[in-house]
Amino acid sequence: MAIFPDRVAAGRELAAALEHHRGADAVVLGIPRGGVVVAAEVARALALPLGVAVVRKLGAPSREEFAVGAIADGVRVVDPAATRLHGVTPEELAAVEASERVELERRNRLFAETPLEVEGRTAIIVDDGIATGATATAACRAQRGRGAARIVLAAPVAPLRWLPEDTVVDEFVCPHREREFWAVGQFYDDFTQTSDEEVARLLARDLP
Template sequence: MSIFADRVDAGRQLAAALETVSDPRAIVFGIPRGGVVVAAEVARARGLPLAAAVVRKLGAPAHEEYAMGAIAEGVKIVNTDAVRQGGVTPEQLATVEESERVELDRRTRLFAASTPSVSGRTAIVVDDGVATGATAMAACTALRAHGAARIVLAVPVAPAKWLPDADVVDDFICLRRVRDFWAVGQFYADFTQTSDGEVARLLSRDLPVGE
């Protein structure tokens, strides 16, 4: 069931839904890789700076697309139910985390070297969709720790029953809440994998840099 043509289309639709967020000093944070494509359209339409919120999913050993949790700078979120149901041992979880921390460090150096300070500002966190919500919550938690005054989580699609932690996210904007949800990609006609090069290009575009 395709709802969006591609991530650019989703970003344009999401930007229209964010008209109520009027803070001129807000920063749009895309979650690499695909979320940055969506976020770039939001940033362009709203005239706001674009940055990356680098996180890594902790995928289950037998099913890497299924998140047991996620990590960001100074943040680790683990879904204990997912770990238990998957029969994942502490050793397996530690191995996955070790591998993902290497990739987290690489992407942080590549995408977040010149991220503006979010202290005292609104952070609009954008991804191409929410499945388990682990990566989105890790990104929002990390930005809160960096002093964000307000956090808006904005996504094109999410499971109908999913809601972010109210202690971390101040506002949640979702274009479509879907009951029969299997994977984010099912809602896009084109869900082609985004490359590092495309993310770097979008982050270096001549977008507003804020004060």
């Protein structure tokens, strides 16, 4: 059952749940692509800078929509239980990772050529939803590695039983924790894939 008309509406609701960060020394980092649409609404509502946290899911070769891990700059997250469940061999995982590293670099060049400074600041990392948590975890670890003083993970919807590791995330904000959860898209009326051009437009809109 859908909860949100689209990502813009989800972003507005998430912004309300993050209102206590208004005026903080913080940046909002969306996970491309769809997470940037949500993050743009959060950044606009809270008057905070908008950037990106580039990360790539490592999908199971047989079912790419199921994450067995994720990568970001200097970070590699792999879920051994997921790799066993989907029968992913080390060779298959290496091939998936090699392909995703190419896309990671492409997106870094396209969206994050001049990344926002996070050292000593609060990094609010936003996605349009959390399924397995692999990409969110990788994104948070990457920003911690860049020196963020505090990591806030924010998403409109996530599985009821999922929680981030407290060593990775200082605060988790999620207005909708759902018991029946199959995919993020089930909670949106419009979950159309976001284009590179839309992400670039949203980021450009936030430039001074």
